[in-house]
Amino acid sequence: MKLCRFNDSRIGVIQGDSVIDLTHALGETDTRSPQAMLRLIADFPALHDRIERAAASGERLSFDDCTLLAPVPTPTKLVAAPLNYDRHRREMGLPDTSIEDLGMFLKAPSSIIGPGDIVQLPFPDRRTDHECELALVIGKEASRVSRKDAMDYIFGYTCLIDVTVRGKEDRSTRKSFDTFTPIGPYIVTKDEVPDPNNLDMRLWVNDELRQDANTNDLIFDVQRLIEFTSNIMTLYPGDIIATGTPEGVGPIRHGDTVTIEIERLGRMSVSVRLRD
Ligand code: MN
Numbered sequence: 068m069k070l071c072r073f074n075d076s077r078i079g080v081i082q083g084d085s086v087i088d089l090t091h092a093l094g095e096t097d098t099r100s101p102q103a104m105l106r107l108i109a110d111f112p113a114l115h116d117r118i119e120r121a122a123a124s125g126e127r128l129s130f131d132d133c134t135l136l137a138p139v140p141t142p143t144k145l146v147a148a149p150l151n152y153d154r155h156r157r158e159m160g161l162p163d164t165s166i167e168d169l170g171m172f173l174k175a176p177s178s179i180i181g182p183g184d185i186v187q188l189p190f191p192d193r194r195t196d197h198e199c200e201l202a203l204v205i206g207k208e209a210s211r212v213s214r215k216d217a218m219d220y221i222f223g224y225t226c227l228i229d230v231t232v233r234g235k236e237d238r239s240t241r242k243s244f245d246t247f248t249p250i251g252p253y254i255v256t257k258d259e260v261p262d263p264n265n266l267d268m269r270l271w272v273n274d275e276l277r278q279d280a281n282t283n284d285l286i287f288d289v290q291r292l293i294e295f296t297s298n299i300m301t302l303y304p305g306d307i308i309a310t311g312t313p314e315g316v317g318p319i320r321h322g323d324t325v326t327i328e329i330e331r332l333g334r335m336s337v338s339v340r341l342r343d
Pocket of ligand 1: 309312
């Protein structure tokens with residue numbers, strides 16, 4: 068199932084070239100609530116049949132007529148992995164540094180934007196990079212989860228660009244500026260992804276292919292990331308784990324368009340502007 072937020076914060080399911088509005092079927096009366104997707108994720112096992120029925124009978128809108136929004140705009144946490152691909156560690160000059168050494172870090176959830184939105188660069192004169200990442204969307208409360216149970220706690224997956232100012236500040240500052248976390252274009256539920264540790268991923272700046280990798284090169288794979296992170300902090304439905312970037316990170320500039328695509332998860336673009 069491909070679940071999206073669209074237009075005035077409605078919730079939809081995507082089937083082929085159509086978007087079916089689920090907002091009323093889900094019992095959402097405040098269709099503008101950004102929390103509606105969090106409720107859907109938390110209650111998904113109970114709502115699943117109702118969603119399937121609504122998807123079969125609901126009004127079909129043309130995908131091209133819908134404006135997609137960030138699928139999870141208000142997670143309680145946005146947790147991210149540093150240096151989780153070997154060739155990226157090497158390009159950063161840190162070949163021996165691992166998540167074991169650094170731990171995970173937090174990005175501000177307020178940095179989230181969606182497809183078609185604008186990344187706003189805070190500095191005209193500091194290098195600011197794109198990072199192409201698979202994002203995990205947590206499905207249920209997860210505390211001290213073991214590797215063998217980890218997949219039970221995933222709701223689905225989406226594409227994520229971890230925009231990053233290079234420099235000496237803590238990662239949480241350099242990566243948390245407003246607009247620094249584009250996610251989308253929708254959530255693909257885990258049943259549609261046979262193995263999240265084997266997904267091709269690509270990122271372009273304008274027409275230039277900058278990153279071209281596969282999640283089978285993750286150092287901490289998806290299960291290990293959930294085990295490791297949930298042993299630090301309790302994860303809640305809708306929380307997002309950014310799994311780390313492969314090699315090929317590079318600067319983005321005013322006027323650029325950045326496009327991310329992950330196998331089975333779709334493709335989205337955002338534009339880049341210097342902040343006023
Ligand atoms: Mn990153």
